[in-house]
Amino acid sequence: xxxxxxxxxxxxxxxxxxxxxxxxxxxxxxxxxxxxxxxxxxxxxxxxxxxxxxxxxxxxxxxxxxxxxxxxxxxxxxxxxxxxxxxxxxxxxxxxxxxxxxxxxxxxxxxxxxxxxxxxxxxxxxxxxxxxxxxxxxxxxxxxxxxxx
Numbered sequence: 001x002x003x004x005x006x007x008x009x010x011x012x013x014x015x016x017x018x019x020x021x022x023x024x025x026x027x028x029x030x031x032x033x034x035x036x037x038x039x040x041x042x043x044x045x046x047x048x049x050x051x052x053x054x055x056x057x058x059x060x061x062x063x064x065x066x067x068x069x070x071x072x073x074x075x076x077x078x079x080x081x082x083x084x085x086x087x088x089x090x091x092x093x094x095x096x097x098x099x100x101x102x103x104x105x106x107x108x109x110x111x112x113x114x115x116x117x118x119x120x121x122x123x124x125x126x127x128x129x130x131x132x133x134x135x136x137x138x139x140x141x142x143x144x145x146x147x148x149x
Contacts, residue, residue, distance in 0.1 A: 104131050 097105060107127050111120050 101128065101131060104128050 108124050
């Protein structure tokens with residue numbers, strides 16, 4: 001009976017030893033994963049801080065009224081350029097208004113640049129459509145007058 005008890009105790013100790021090894025391995029894996037998560041979190045936080053500081057810096061260059069504000073680097077080198085004067089860069093822009101009617105062009109250029117692009121485009125389309133309708137009505141009136149004569 002004592003022999004059987006000793007054997008049972010030895011088997012239980014072996015099982016407990018095996019469980020202890022499994023638990024130690026699990027704990028080591030969890031520690032490694034925690035370290036990896038900590039490093040990943042630190043890298044993510046550093047990246048977020050960098051993005052936040054960049055965003056704060058870029059806010060100085062955002063215009064909400066449609067004017068262009070441009071961050072210029074190497075200003076000393078650009079002073080020799082005739083387009084740079086008093087920390088201001090003058091930009092020559094060529095625009096193609098190909099299909100735009102000449103009569104509507106002043107109105108199109110006066111649309112508020114602070115509005116969203118799709119709203120600006122809708123306003124332009126409405127003005128062009130009004131002009132075309134007025135032009136067609138005028139042409140129809142001229143034709144009617146010519147036919148009466």
